[in-house]
Amino acid sequence: MCITAFKCARRMCNFTSVCAIIKFFQRTYCAKYKYNIVHITKMCYSEFNKKSINISDLKGVLLMCQYAVVDLEMCKVPYGVKKDKYRWKSETIQIGAVLLNESMEIVDEFSTYVSPQFGFIDTYINNLTGISRGDVRNASNMGEALQKFVNWLPNGTNVVSWSRNDELQIRHEIEAKDIRIEGLDIILDNWIDCQKTFGKKMNSAKCYKLSEALIAADIMYEDGAHDGLVDAYNTALLFIKMEKEPQLVLNSYYQNAISDENSRSGFTIGNLLSGIDLQNLVTA
Numbered sequence: 659m660c661i662t663a664f665k666c667a668r669r670m671c672n673f674t675s676v677c678a679i680i681k682f683f684q685r686t687y688c689a690k691y692k693y694n695i696v697h698i699t700k701m702c703y704s705e706f707n708k709k710s711i712n713i714s715d716l717k718g719v720l721l722m723c724q725y726a727v728v729d730l731e732m733c734k735v736p737y738g739v740k741k742d743k744y745r746w747k748s749e750t751i752q753i754g755a756v757l758l759n760e761s762m763e764i765v766d767e768f769s770t771y772v773s774p775q776f777g778f779i780d781t782y783i784n785n786l787t788g789i790s791r792g793d794v795r796n797a798s799n800m801g802e803a804l805q806k807f808v809n810w811l812p813n814g815t816n817v818v819s820w821s822r823n824d825e826l827q828i829r830h831e832i833e834a835k836d837i838r839i840e841g842l843d844i845i846l847d848n849w850i851d852c853q854k855t856f857g858k859k860m861n862s863a864k865c866y867k868l869s870e871a872l873i874a875a876d877i878m879y880e881d882g883a884h885d886g887l888v889d890a891y892n893t894a895l896l897f898i899k900m901e902k903e904p905q906l907v908l909n910s911y912y913q914n915a916i917s918d919e920n921s922r923s924g925f926t927i928g929n930l931l932s933g934i935d936l937q938n939l940v941t942a
Contacts, residue, residue, distance in 0.1 A: 729819060
């Protein structure tokens with residue numbers, strides 16, 4: 659029945675009708691019969707790919723995507739190169755991302771290595787990220803990698819990352835390397851800073867590390883820090899919790915630690931001398 663309806667919708671080749679039918683089956687089959695949404699998506703691709711319907715638009719409808727959470731891994735750029743050819747201190751070596759639907763479920767993932775043009779992977783970066791020179795030797799350049807990423811994103815998806823560093827890194831590289839990709843400017847202009855959002859919920863201007871924020875929010879996160887896909891996944895876990903819980907409840911141990919820290923920070927010389935009889939001390 660499901661496939662028959664998809665074929666009928668495909669014959670119509672009317673995008674509005676297609677979207678309406680797909681959304682109906684999402685609500686009916688995925689909820690009632692516990693069908694996997696990604697499986698339904700692949701079924702639809704195989705049907706609609708036979709007609710001239712924009713697959714990127716269709717993907718957004720199928721998965722009802724709202725957000726893509728992204729993370730970049732970078733290597734260092736030598737000072738001499740930075741001075742003469744490329745004025746930024748870092749260069750991208752991996753793009754990792756996960757896709758969230760309107761129910762704030764992770765429904766797809768993206769990861770690609772990027773071959774640096776000016777920087778190199780030293781021992782420190784290799785140990786930190788697990789990315790080797792061999793991993794990026796035959797990888798896509800930044801322009802090709804970004805094009806893959808934009809092609810993977812459903813139209814209208816908002817991009818999220820931990821801090822603005824990744825957004826700024828992309829801006830720096832597309833300027834320095836003269837990369838031009840249709841739609842990338844809209845993505846960058848609507849970028850969401852998850853770190854800033856978390857800080858507001860904490861009523862703090864502090865720039866929290868992702869690992870600290872995950873602990874504070876009582877989230878069991880995936881190990882493998884500084885892998886682009888793992889960091890994107892962990893950021894997504896925190897972003898999902900913040901979206902679902904407007905009044906974010908912090909880990910009780912973390913709350914106690916913050917209270918103790920605030921108590922110590924409010925300690926003054928007056929507190930120190932309060933228990934001392936200064937008059938007797940002077941006369942003695």
